[in-house]
Every structure is written in C-alpha cells, then in structure tokens.
Amino acid sequence: MALNDEELRYKNVINTLKGLPKVNAPRNFETELMRRINSETFKEKQSFWERLFLPSRLIPSAALAVSAVVLFFILNNSNDSEDPLLMEPKIHEDAISADVIGEDDILVIYLPVNYNVQGERSEEVGYSNIAEFNNERTDTPLREGDANLYFPNNYYLINKEGLNFRQVNLTKEEQQRLIELKEHFRKLLEQQK
C-alpha cells in the first residue's frame, strides 16, 4: 500500500501498531456463542404489550381485580346497617288536614307508625278518638299545660309507640296560633258535653 505524506510522517507509529500481535478469539468461541443463542436466557424480546398480557402477569392482576370487586360489594352492603347512634330517625308522617278551625287553618298531627289510615284501629294503636283517649290514659308523661290540650273527635293522638315524630321549634306567631287552636278545641269539646 502506497503511503501518503501523512502516513510517511507517522511511519514508525504505523509500523508499531501493525507489528502488534493479533488478538484472537478462543477456540470455544462458537460453542459458547451457540450455547448463548440457544440458551433459555436468550429469548426473542417481547414487546411491552406482549409482556403485559403474559398469563403470569395477568393472573395476579385478575385476582386483584376480583378481590376489589368483591370487597366493593361487601362494603357497599354493609353501609345499609348504619350506626343507630349516628343515623337520623326515620319519620313516618301522615298529614291530615281539616278546615275545622277556620278557612286557612290547617292542623297537622303526626301519627304513630302503625296507624291505620282508613280509621280502622289496629291492635297496637291506642285510641280511635278523643273519647277513648279521655277514658284511657296515655303513658306519655304529660307536661305542664297539657291539661289544656284537647282534641276533636276526628283526630288521633300519638300513643307510646308513636314517639317517632319530629320536634319543631315554633315561632312566636305559631305559638300564638297554637294557643288559639287550643282555645278553639276547648270550646268545641265543651259544646259537645
């Protein structure tokens, strides 16, 4: 090979490098290579998606998903039984309106849970009307001023079982109206007698 000017300049270096002994591969190079190619560790690299959907990866994932679904349903059902101390009372209320007092006056009485709407008295319900109420005392303790509370015939009182009611704070106007109603009922009862 003809040397150019640059190669002549570095002739000694080039000769030194060319004089270096050749380093060869060992005799078992091919055997070792084919062993590596055929070995278990040398596998065709699978793509990310192929590796993702391998059964060995899918089974734990599927088990986890099933467990999550089961847990969800279990926990969801257990929510039905709320802590009785924390849950608000269910209010079963039937509103009965009547214009017994005046044109615009509406009386609302909250009835016991087991009250029969059609007027048929169930065994559990205490009283069908005021007359019975007068004959038989309620177990509900009377508060001061309850003596003045009278009810017309068409209305029913709340008995012991009917403690499931809503307590309402009345405004002054409503309290005034209630007093008027009481007075009105009292008059009506007196007229009946």
Next chain:
Amino acid sequence: MTDKNLNDLSDEELIIEFQQNNTIKAFEILVQRYKNPLTNYVFRFIGDYEACLDIVQETMIKVYRYKDSYSSIAKFSTWIYTIAGNLARTEYQRRKRKKTFSIDAYGKEKDETYDLPDESYRPDVMTDSGIKDKIIQDALQKVSKAYREVVILRDIQDLSYEEISEITGLNIGTVKSRINRGRAQLREMLKDIYKE
C-alpha cells in the same frame, strides 16, 4: 446449498442466505470469518480481553437476532464493525464511569489521597517484547477515544478511509484528521521506544 458452496459465498451473500432461508451454517461461517478481526479490534479499543469477548459475542448475537435489519446496499463488514464499535464505546463509557466513581469513593471514605499506579515506561524491562506490546497497548488506551477508534481501524485493522467513514458516520476528512491526531499522540507517548 452445500457447506462447500456456502464457504465460497461473499459476506453479503451469506447474510442474505441467512436472512432469506435462515441458514444457520451461513451465520456460522460469518462468525468464523469475523470473530478474530472483531476480537482484535475490540481488545485494542477496550484493553480487557474478557470484556472484549463479551462484546464480540454480543455483536454476533445481534447479527443473529437482527439479521433482517441488514441492508444489502451496505458492506457486511462495515455493518458488523459498526455494531461492535457501538457496543465497545458503550462498554468503555460504563467502565470509565465505574472507575471514576470507585476512585472518588475511596478518597472520601478513607479521608486520604489515592495515587494512581505509575504505569509509565521503564527502560529496564524494554527487552521483553511482551511487555513492549503492553506498553504500546497502554499508550493506545491513553489516546483520546475519538482518535483511538479510527487509528485502530486504520492502522491495526487495515480498513480503508471510506470504510472507516461508513463505520463511524464521519466524513472522510474528519476521519483522516482524527487518525493523524491519534498517531501524533501515540508518537509522543512512545517516543522512548523510538529513540532506541
């Protein structure tokens, strides 16, 4: 196709035979042809025989696995040298990082200085040709990486400038320039040998 016929084929014909018919014998002939040139090239670049063998094996495995990525417009030799060169460069960088880290760690942990062993030329052992070869190899290792690769390809592997240009992806002018700079560095490092 018989073994004898396969041996008569060029590198490019063999790789095409391997691509099209998956003829393992064709691959084995290519391995036979290139295992020693590649071992020499990678060893001169890395300076570690065990690491060099790993790289050459990895190169062959890549040829086996990615045979379809070879394009017949390129020479097979430049393709396989490119693969080996890339792997060798990666290994060289990995070793360089590891070496730097271990030296730093040593100094910090022991709170003392660490002197690199002096591997400079010793005239008293110059008579031994094996040691002389080692000195040349050590000097080669000290040449800048970019220059070393092209010097090895040119002056040890006897490849043409065009082939080196294809392998490294550099233009021929840059290849020539780098080769000469590498040679200049080597001459400076080996000046004691040349005085004799």
